[in-house]
Structures are given as C-alpha cells and as structure tokens.
Amino acid sequence: MKYCSNCGESVEVRVPANDHLPRYVCPACDTIHYENPKLVVGCVPDFEGRILLCNRAIEPRRGFWTVPAGFMENGETLAAAAARESLEEALATVTIGSLLAIVNVVHAHQVHVMYRATLSTPSFGAGYESLAVALYRIEDIPWSEIAFPSVEFALRRYIEDQSLGVERLHCTDFDRPSWRRQTPG
Amino acid sequence: MKYCSNCGESVEVRVPANDHLPRYVCPACDTIHYENPKLVVGCVPDFEGRILLCNRAIEPRRGFWTVPAGFMENGETLAAAAARESLEEALATVTIGSLLAIVNVVHAHQVHVMYRATLSTPSFGAGYESLAVALYRIEDIPWSEIAFPSVEFALRRYIEDQSLGVERLHCTDFDRPSWRRQTPG
Numbered sequence: 262m263k264y265c266s267n268c269g270e271s272v273e274v275r276v277p278a279n280d281h282l283p284r285y286v287c288p289a290c291d292t293i294h295y296e297n298p299k300l301v302v303g304c305v306p307d308f309e310g311r312i313l314l315c316n317r318a319i320e321p322r323r324g325f326w327t328v329p330a331g332f333m334e335n336g337e338t339l340a341a342a343a344a345r346e347s348l349e350e351a352l353a354t355v356t357i358g359s360l361l362a363i364v365n366v367v368h369a370h371q372v373h374v375m376y377r378a379t380l381s382t383p384s385f386g387a388g389y390e391s392l393a394v395a396l397y398r399i400e401d402i403p404w405s406e407i408a409f410p411s412v413e414f415a416l417r418r419y420i421e422d423q424s425l426g427v428e429r430l431h432c433t434d435f436d437r438p439s440w441r442r443q444t445p446g
Numbered sequence: 447m448k449y450c451s452n453c454g455e456s457v458e459v460r461v462p463a464n465d466h467l468p469r470y471v472c473p474a475c476d477t478i479h480y481e482n483p484k485l486v487v488g489c490v491p492d493f494e495g496r497i498l499l500c501n502r503a504i505e506p507r508r509g510f511w512t513v514p515a516g517f518m519e520n521g522e523t524l525a526a527a528a529a530r531e532s533l534e535e536a537l538a539t540v541t542i543g544s545l546l547a548i549v550n551v552v553h554a555h556q557v558h559v560m561y562r563a564t565l566s567t568p569s570f571g572a573g574y575e576s577l578a579v580a581l582y583r584i585e586d587i588p589w590s591e592i593a594f595p596s597v598e599f600a601l602r603r604y605i606e607d608q609s610l611g612v613e614r615l616h617c618t619d620f621d622r623p624s625w626r627r628q629t630p631g
Contacts, residue, residue, distance in 0.1 A: 262451045262452075263451065263452060263453070263454070264449055264450065264451050264452070264453065264454035265449065265451070266448065266450070266451045266457075266479070267447075267448060267449070268448070268449065269448070269449035269454050269456075271454075279574050281534075282519065294451070295517065296520055297517055297519065297520065298485055298518050299482050300482065300483055300557060332482055333482055333483050333557075334467065334482065334483075335481055335482065335483055335555040336552060336555070337552065338550035338552060338619050339548070339550055339557060349466075360548075360615070360617070363524070363545075365523040365524055367521060367522070367523060370520040372485060372524060389464050430545070430615060432545070
C-alpha cells in the first residue's frame with residue numbers, strides 16, 4: 262500500500278494512538294488502513310464415496326489438485342461461500358454438511374474453513390479456474406500432487422473420520438512456507 | 447474506496463474479466479482491490495462460574511457489555527487473537543479452550559468466532575477500549591445491555607452447554623441490522 266484509498270495522498274507507516282501495531286496511516290485525512298486475515302472457504306464434495314477434486318488452472322500451484330475453495334465474499338455466509346466455490350470451480354451443485362476443518366495459515370494471513378459436502382448427481386465440469394475436475398476414489402487420491410497443506414489436512418481428516426463413522430471438527434495451524442513448491446509430476 | 451492504493455489513480459467499479467462481481471479496479475495499473483469479510487474473534491472468560499464482561503468505551507455500542515473480542519490481526523491464529531483481545535480489553539490473561547460459536551454477521555461483512563476460556567486468577571481491569579470490566583454471575587448478566595447479537599448468542603449457548611455438561615460448537619447467521627440500537631439504560 263502506497264496511497265490512501267480515501268484521498269489519494271501517500272500513506273505512512275506508524276503506530277496510531279492507542280494502538281500497538283504499525284499501520285498504514287494517511288497523514289492528510291487520518292484514515293487508518295487496517296489489514297486483516299482473509300477467509301478461504303471450501304468443501305470436500307463426496308459422491309458415493311468418491312471425492313471431487315479440481316486441477317488448478319491458476320497460480321499458485323497451477324497443475325496441482327485441490328478441493329473447491331476460495332476467498333469468501335462480502336454478503337455471504339461461510340456455507341454459502343463453500344457452495345459457490347464448488348459451483349464456480351467444479352460446476353457442481355453441492356449440499357453443504359458439517360464443519361470439517363479450520364486451519365490457521367498464519368504466514369499467508371488466511372484462515373481456511375472446510376466443510377463436508379455431498380453431490381446428489383455426478384454432474385460437474387472444469388470451471389474457469391480449473392484445468393480438470395474429477396471424482397477420485399480414496400485409494401486413488403494423488404497425495405503427492407495436492408496443492409496446499411490445508412487441503413491435504415482436510416482430506417486426510419475427512420477420510421479418517423469416515424472410516425470411524427464420525428464427523429468431527431479438526432483444527433490446526435500452519436506457519437512459514439514449509440510446504441515444498443514443486444512442479445506437478 | 448476512491449483511489450488506487452498502489453498508484454494513487456482514481457479507481458472505477460467494474461466486473462473484471464473472468465469474475466462475477468463488481469470490484470474496485472484501477473484503470474492505470476490494473477490492480478483489482480478485493481474486499482472480503484473480516485474475522486472478529488473473542489472468548490467467554492470464566493472464573494469459577496462467573497463470566498468476565500467488558501463495558502465498551504468505544505462506538506459502536508459504547509456503554510453496552512460485551513465479551514472481549516476484536517478484529518483478528520495478520521500473523522496470529524484465531525486462538526491467539528482471542529487471548530490478545532482479553533489482554534487488551536480486560537487486562538486478563540486467559541487460557542483459551544474449545545470453540546464455542548461461529549456467527550456469520552452477513553450485513554456487517556464479518557464472521558465472529560468465539561471460544562470458551564478460563565481465568566486462573568480474578569485479575570483484570572479496564573483496557574483502553576473498556577469503561578469497566580467485571581465478573582458477572584450467570585443470574586446477574588445484564589441481558590438488556592449486551593452490545594451485539596453474536597455476544598448474546600455465544601453467552602446463551604455457553605450457559606446452556608454448561609448446564610448440560612457439554613462443550614458444543616454452535617453456528618448461526620445474522621443478517622440485516624435487526625438488532626435495535628438503543629442507548630444503554
């Protein structure tokens with residue numbers, strides 16, 4: 262951030278009065294420009310025991326597999342965001358189920374929220390952000406080509422819970438980019 | 447938003463290519479300025495069956511009571527944010543427990559996340575954003591002077607669960623400003 266979005270003046274970085282962190286502050290109009298973590302919301306869509314995965318058409322992690330997920334928009338709920346992302350990325354209409362995972366992705370300034378979901382029919386396709394979309398049997402999930410740690414976390418917990426016949430909420434934190442960036446094999 | 451925070455040019459509102467919603471877009475440098483919901487994180491701090499509430503010193507809802515809660519900062523986890531807010535608003539060091547509530551506050555473009563928490567000693571005070579901080583017995587909670595619906599929701603579910611001896615996660619949505627704005631009595 263270089264300029265004030267309110268008045269166009271150059272911003273400066275300082276700790277405002279009664280605050281404890283440096284912020285972008287406008288010296289002309291006094292607007293404080295806070296920056297806060299964003300919510301990324303998705304789901305694990307299940308059709309008769311197979312899981313719908315999307316091959317990413319965009320960076321980061323183009324060519325790797327993910328569940329449908331993306332940034333929550335103003336004016337929607339978490340569940341509505343998860344359903345919308347499935348429709349956009351996988352052209353799939355899902356029924357959102359229970360909360361599966363909440364992941365603090367600290368270094369990325371994101372919180373990832375993942376739901377269980379079901380597809381009532383095997384109707385899907387590649388949306389604009391996907392190169393391909395496919396239903397994977399559990400034993401065929403391409404673990405070495407999963408796009409993000411939070412997606413692997415959600416998928417593994419989903420499968421574990423299913424084998425136990427339970428639906429739990431799993432929480433974890435990821436910090437620093439320890440996930441090795443590779444080109445898909 | 448009137449000016450591009452990247453280059454200072456006046457922004458325009460349009461639907462970018464391959465998008466579906468109007469965004470603030472800079473015609474000079476092509477930066478798309480997305481706006482997304484913010485996370486508000488708090489907790490219900492319990493000391494031997496009494497609950498720590500803060501009387502708000504700032505708008506909105508100055509003079510009304512709340513649990514410690516505020517905007518999550520970049521670089522922290524949800525639980526760390528909840529603990530920090532207790533320290534800032536109530537000068538109280540809490541131990542964060544289980545997830546209590548997730549509330550979509552749709553009209554405010556916020557998601558509120560509330561945890562259970564415990565105080566190990568009755569040590570607290572009014573932080574900068576609080577006029578007063580006090581431990582309330584359940585039967586003395588000033589329900590008519592609670593600042594926000596999400597806070598009332600979290601408190602009521604906390605108390606219900608405690609009476610049942612369970613710790614569940616409760617989710618709900620609030621939309622439109624149906625909460626009547628009054629001056630505190």
